[in-house]
Amino acid sequence: MSAVLEKLLATTGTTPKELEREPLVLNQRSLGWISDRIAGVCENALPKWWWPAFLISFTVMSMMFICIAYLISTGVGVWGLNNPVGWAWDITNFVFWIGIGHAGTLISAVLFLLRQKWRTSINRSAEAMTLFAVACAGIFPMIHVGRIWLAWWLFPLPNANSIWPQFRSPLLWDVFAVSTYGTVSLLFWYTGLVPDLATMRDRAKTKIRKFLYGLGALGWTGSNRHWSNYEKAYLLLAGLSTPLVLSVHSIVSFDFAVSQVPGWHTTIFPPYFVAGAIFSGFGMVLTLMIPLRTLCKLEEIITVRHVELMGKVILATGSIVGYAYGMEFFIAWYGGNPYELAAFKNRAFGPYWWSYWIMVTCNVVTPHLFWFKKIRENMVIVFIISIFVNIGMWFERFVIIVTSLHRDYLPSSWGYFSPTWVDICTFIGSFGLFCTLFLLFIRFLPAIAISEVKGVTPQADPHHKLGGAKGGAHH
Amino acid sequence: MSDIFPKWTNWLPLKIAVGAVLVGTAATAGSWYYLTPKYSNVGYQPVQPVAFSHAIHAGQLGMDCRYCHSAVEKSWYSNIPTASTCMNCHNQVLKDDPKLALVRESAATGKPIPWVQIHKVPDYVYFNHSVHVNRGVSCVECHGRIDKMDEVRQVEPLSMTFCLDCHRHPEKHLRPPDKITDLGWQVDPKTQKQNGEKFKHDWKVQSSQNCSACHR
Secondary structure, eight states: OOHHHHHHHHHHSSOOOOOOOOOSSGGGOOHHHHHHHHHHHHHSOOOTTHHHHHHHHHHHHHHHHHHHHHHHHHOGGGSSOBTTBOSSHHHHHHHHHHHHHHHHHIIIIIHHHTTOGGGGGTHHHHHHHHHHHHHHHHHHHHHTTSSGGGGGGGSOOOOTTOOOOOTTOHHHHHHHHHHHHHHHHHHHHHHHHHHHHHHHHHHOOSHHHHHHHHHHHTTOOOOHHHHHHHHHHHHHHHHHHHHHHHHHHHHHHHHHHTSOOTTTOOTTHHHHHHHHHHHHHHHHHHHHHHHHHHHTTOTTTSOHHHHHHHHHHHHHHHHHHHHHHHHHHHHHHHTOOHHHHHHHHHHHHSTTHHHHHHHHIIIIIGGGGGGSHHHHTOHHHHHHHHHHHHHHHHHHHHIIIIIHHSBOSSGGGBOOOOOOHHHHHHHHHHHHHHHHHHHHHHHHSOSSOHHHHHHTSGGGSTTSTTOTTTTSOOO | OTTTSOGGGGGHHHHHHHHHHHHHHHHHHHHHHHHSHHHHTTTOOOOOSSOOOHIIIIIISOOOHHHHSTTTTTSSSOOOOOHHHHHHHHTTTTTTOGGGHHHHHHHHHOOOOOOOOOOOOOTTOOOOHHHHHTTTOOTHHHHOOGGGOSSOOOOSOOOHHHHHHHHHOGGGTOOOGGGTTOTTOOOOHHHHHHHHHHHHHHTTOOOOOSHHHHOO
16 A cells, blocks of 8 residues: 555545546447447448448549559659659658558557557557558659659569669668558558457358458457467567557658758658657547547547547647757757758748648647647547648648758759649549548448457456446347 | 358368469569560571671681771771672672672662661660770670671670679670680680789779669
8 A cells, every 4th residue: 555545544544435447438338239339330231421422532532543544654744843843742642641650550559568548449440541541652652753664673673684772772761661561550450350350250141241251350269379369469569560650750751861951951850750640640540530430420439538638649749740840940040051041941931931831830839729628528629620730741741842842052943843733633532542441441340449449348357247248248 | 160161162272372373383484484685685686688697707707807897996886887898808709699789789879788786775775885895895795606697696685684794793704805806715714813803903994883884
């Protein structure tokens, strides 16, 4: 007994009542209810909103593929980038999407190792979001190479030219970082899915569903040995994924920081990019989760408390990002390099001033609304702020890339980038791909980790009054 | 699992494994055969407008390559001789042979003989003949035993790998200057290493490997 408690006992003669933790699943729902509700999203009749949402997403996605076909058949001239702005929306979109993925890894790996039980309601869909964001991200570096049929040169494969990629280039490290990230995220996601796929298999009413979920479930029976192996694998994968949360976006930042372009060549980039990635990722998780919990009637599992906690993460990472913006300016002045200072002055007050101030408004000002609990608990406002976070983080990458490139050392190499309709439609289309994949995901796979949510409820304890199979059929 | 998977699936893993092996083998063999430069270039032997035999001229008669390809030591380009070069001999030898009709006509009118080019590097590759033949690289390294060919064909892939193999280890290929056009000269493996290093040093051979050496 701690000293404080002993003192209390001496003065009042009683021990204080232990404060109960707020339950992670509301209304003391039984384990059977949890299975029914989550699996029901895949099993019940399609809700009315699903087909319209899917058709719109699919159309927008098709627009992207048409734009890509036009790009490949015509050449990169259909985009607005040209000397001196050699990277523009392509790399902006790449960094934007890859950053979004980071929230999934953070929730699934870091919060798992830190025993943050609230992660269980959101980790499955956040990891799915990671995978889909990586898929969107992967498209842009591939199509920006110009001759896309030579994109395999990005990988160190033996070839008839006897040459290798430049191993000293961060662009190659990026290939490894992103492909490792995609692979580990996929494995982690799938490992977590195995027990739930077995649940889906056992609940399946048709032969085809039973067969397909059965394939995915890998013969899972729920035996003690299966659970023991599963827990070990999950822990190991969490350990493997944790460094990736930091490494992937650090290496993405090296694409810029290792160069000597004023505005890019700064040591603050790796931590600043990682914080920004988590910030944007949680923004996107909220953008997805708030409609998901309402439309799929999952409010009792993804509770207001979950949203509120994610709001706190956004507040923390958003503050780091704001600090980094300030520190960049301070170092540009304190470092005494006139070119660096000119690049930063130009960022805020040059021809792209509007993009800089959109970024500052969205990323520095809006997250601080989350100091107020009332705002963190208001779903509509949180949803709107999460969209501002997404906008702000896209503009952050745009500001870093385009404003640093459009003024070279020689005034003869100054330019102004404007996107073409192909740039715009390709970017919008990537959201179509993202939404299409996400809609398919919530329809065909359990969007919440059923077994893990059950594990963190009080009734998972067999001694609880609703424990085990009591109070509802145990599926 | 019997209520989950029907009986026919028992053989499915084996079928998938066998299928994967077959498809994998076919894909490997196909890309090996069709996608390597050996396939795309080596062996190319077009029909030429005049049935000129290098085997007779350079082999049997022992003519030096440079008698006809006279610019090879001075120019980036190894020239194809004009018909007047042929006529130096053929106004005496076989002067009425019908096989040489096109040569005589070309010499008379000045209209070139439409030879078909065999050895060709892409347009984005800069290759200089003179710098190679003046620094101990023999014709045979790229063109093979032309002196044994009735009709010329390509024997080396002339791929980037082919160029780099030599540029990375030039000492294995350099030979004495008087043996450049001696296509039958045999490299002596015992002395080649020493000689090659010496030639490389004496002639300041700096076979570049940077991109702009060839892709200018």
